[in-house]
Amino acid sequence: MNDRLWLELATLGYLASAFWGIYALGARRPLGDRATFILIGTAFVFHTIFLHQRGERIGHCPITNLFETLAFFSWSLVLTYLVVGQAYRMSILGAFTAPVVFLINFFALLAPIDVPNALPHLGWQLELHATLALLGLGVLGIAALAGLTYLIQERQLKRRSLTAWFYSLPNVGRLEVVQQQVLVWGFAIFSAGAILGFFIPHQRTDDWVKIAWSAAVWMLYAALVLVLALGRLSHKKTALLSVAGYVFILLTFWGINSLSEAHVFPHVG
Amino acid sequence: MNSSPDQVICGGLTFEKTAVELREKIAFRDSQLPAALAEMKQQLGLREAVLVSTCNRVEYFGATSAPEHAAAAWPAFLRRFHDIPEDFAPLSFQLSGAPCVEHLFSVASGLKSMVVGETEILGQLKDAYDIARTQGQTGKWLNRLFQSSFAAAKSVRSRTAITRGSVSVGSVAVELAEKIFGDLRGCRVMVIGAGETSERTARSLLSHGLPSLLVANRTYERAAALAAELGGEAVRWEEWEARAVDVDIMISSTSAPHYVLTTEKLEALLRHRARRPLFLIDLAVPRDFEPSINLLDDVYLYDIDDLQSIAQSHMRERQTEVVRSVEILKPHVERYLDWASRQGDPGARPNWMAT
Numbered sequence: 001m002n003d004r005l006w007l008e009l010a011t012l013g014y015l016a017s018a019f020w021g022i023y024a025l026g027a028r029r030p031l032g033d034r035a036t037f038i039l040i041g042t043a044f045v046f047h048t049i050f051l052h053q054r055g056e057r058i059g060h061c062p063i064t065n066l067f068e069t070l071a072f073f074s075w076s077l078v079l080t081y082l083v084v085g086q087a088y089r090m091s092i093l094g095a096f097t098a099p100v101v102f103l104i105n106f107f108a109l110l111a112p113i114d115v116p117n118a119l120p121h122l123g124w125q126l127e128l129h130a131t132l133a134l135l136g137l138g139v140l141g142i143a144a145l146a147g148l149t150y151l152i153q154e155r156q157l158k159r160r161s162l163t164a165w166f167y168s169l170p171n172v173g174r175l176e177v178v179q180q181q182v183l184v185w186g187f188a189i190f191s192a193g194a195i196l197g198f199f200i201p202h203q204r205t206d207d208w209v210k211i212a213w214s215a216a217v218w219m220l221y222a223a224l225v226l227v228l229a230l231g232r233l234s235h236k237k238t239a240l241l242s243v244a245g246y247v248f249i250l251l252t253f254w255g256i257n258s259l260s261e262a263h264v265f266p267h268v269g
Numbered sequence: 270m271n272s273s274p275d276q277v278i279c280g281g282l283t284f285e286k287t288a289v290e291l292r293e294k295i296a297f298r299d300s301q302l303p304a305a306l307a308e309m310k311q312q313l314g315l316r317e318a319v320l321v322s323t324c325n326r327v328e329y330f331g332a333t334s335a336p337e338h339a340a341a342a343w344p345a346f347l348r349r350f351h352d353i354p355e356d357f358a359p360l361s362f363q364l365s366g367a368p369c370v371e372h373l374f375s376v377a378s379g380l381k382s383m384v385v386g387e388t389e390i391l392g393q394l395k396d397a398y399d400i401a402r403t404q405g406q407t408g409k410w411l412n413r414l415f416q417s418s419f420a421a422a423k424s425v426r427s428r429t430a431i432t433r434g435s436v437s438v439g440s441v442a443v444e445l446a447e448k449i450f451g452d453l454r455g456c457r458v459m460v461i462g463a464g465e466t467s468e469r470t471a472r473s474l475l476s477h478g479l480p481s482l483l484v485a486n487r488t489y490e491r492a493a494a495l496a497a498e499l500g501g502e503a504v505r506w507e508e509w510e511a512r513a514v515d516v517d518i519m520i521s522s523t524s525a526p527h528y529v530l531t532t533e534k535l536e537a538l539l540r541h542r543a544r545r546p547l548f549l550i551d552l553a554v555p556r557d558f559e560p561s562i563n564l565l566d567d568v569y570l571y572d573i574d575d576l577q578s579i580a581q582s583h584m585r586e587r588q589t590e591v592v593r594s595v596e597i598l599k600p601h602v603e604r605y606l607d608w609a610s611r612q613g614d615p616g617a618r619p620n621w622m623a624t
Binding site: 153157158160162166167170171172173174231234235236237 | 433445447448449450451543544546563566569571575582
């Protein structure tokens with residue numbers, strides 16, 4: 001269980017990033033969000049070392065039990081943050097990403113869910129199916145956080161109360177763009193992962209709980225992307241739906257995955 | 270007289286004591302500045318000199334061993350150069366040594382500006398110093414003094430919130446627009462009602478890179494006049510609603526007794542509009558935009574009171590930052606004085622501190 005230490009280190013790093021990020025947001029002077037980015041980046045390295053060591057040890061992509069799945073899920077959130085933060089110059093999103101990632105990891109480390117699950121060799125297609133689906137959820141998470149940031153900024157503008165956050169957060173126009181583009185990306189990756197699942201030959205009883213849940217999530221986001229493309233919904237409602245959809249995922253992900261035990265595979269031996 | 274060591278001095282007139290009617294008589298135009306500087310340096314008996322002239326202050330900085338002579342010669346120099354009869358001696362101040370250093374550092378940081386924390390003054394000081402330096406009118410005392418003041422101002426700016434937050438209606442509008450749209454270069458503005466406040470606000474927006482604007486007014490001639498002045502396009506009153514469809518920012522200041530734009534009307538307009546935020550600035554009293562418009566998604570409505578109260582709260586925040594700024598300046602002042610006391614005569618320091 002030595003590899004858990006790396007995840008603990010990473011989780012501490014995310015906690016520090018969360019505190020610093022929120023402090024910098026409210027500071028009366030410009031502190032820059034470079035520090036948040038670097039802190040999260042360092043924690044991400046530890047996080048990656050954990051996943052790598054775990055993967056080496058179990059000979060699978062490290063998503064064989066709920067503990068690993070949560071760790072991989074939070075890792076894809078951070079990965080997306082690092083990409084989006086750089087590509088859109090939005091390091092400020094780290095102030096919101098770090099607390100979410102910290103909470104996911106904290107509960108994963110605390111709960112008695114790190115139960116070894118000896119799976120047969122699954123083949124790269126199945127592993128790709130699962131990793132893509134999880135990665136997609138991570139990207140959708142960053143879209144939701146951009147949506148949350150948008151809602152905070154929008155509320156300040158509407159209520160005409162300009163706090164220190166008003167100056168630290170980006171403009172709503174930019175947040176809109178990031179939120180919507182990242183949402184479309186997340187949906188595309190999640191879809192690719194989900195659809196792949198249907199085409200891979202497998203020898204297991206179909207896990208209807210998870211399939212139904214995935215289908216619900218997929219349809220929710222498909223509808224959101226559709227109204228986005230049609231331009232029928234206000235920016236505020238799009239952001240609200242993106243956040244609400246993600247809250248649904250976060251609340252149910254835990255339950256669904258413990259129910260389904262990462263699909264039921266016939267155990268070898 | 271020459272036996273006493275050089276020290277830095279400064280003096281002149283500022284908005285604090287001198288009314289604008291007098292300040293405008295003694296301000297130096299950019300083209301006059303080089304000649305005025307040379308003449309002033311000679312008449313005030315300065316070894317080094319910088320002349321700063323803005324709309325709020327006309328000040329000299331110099332290095333001399335005879336501060337009293339400079340103080341006495343300053344009003345005479347102004348009278349002679351501008352050929353005016355007024356006596357500026359009672360309105361002028363003079364500082365030397367440490368207080369002079371503190372003064373320049375505070376001015377450069379915007380602490381002594383009419384609008385506390387404004388940053389324009391730093392640019393004006395840099396320009397004045399550059400003119401003096403390229404003319405060879407500065408030496409080791411003023412070079413060091415001005416360069417230190419720029420560094421001090423930079424550190425105040427980055428470590429306090431003194432320059433943060435706009436303090437005029439126009440600049441608050443710009444700041445809000447930037448938080449709504451980001452880059453203003455792609456935004457289109459419409460001014461409804463060709464009043465003075467809306468003109469000023471439109472000017473602030475235009476100075477931030479807005480490409481074009483439309484002006485609508487009940488009397489078309491006034492719209493055309495303002496549009497010509499601001500480089501925009503005049504719109505007939507009957508057409509303004511149709512043209513508003515492509516607009517991102519609307520500034521209104523009509524004298525209409527009723528709402529020019531109701532929520533109902535705007536909702537109809539929004540249906541024909543691409544999904545983009547809309548920023549409405551209502552400068553009229555009584556108001557032109559129905560207040561419930563603010564409840565519509567993606568529409569941001571601010572009236573004159575909102576803008577003014579934001580400007581005032583920023584002003585108060587800046588005032589509270591002055592105390593912190595003074596603390597930040599202290600080590601900078603100290604460093605300059607230390608350096609000064611190490612130049613030449615080691616006994617110079619007591620002389621510096623005594624003044």
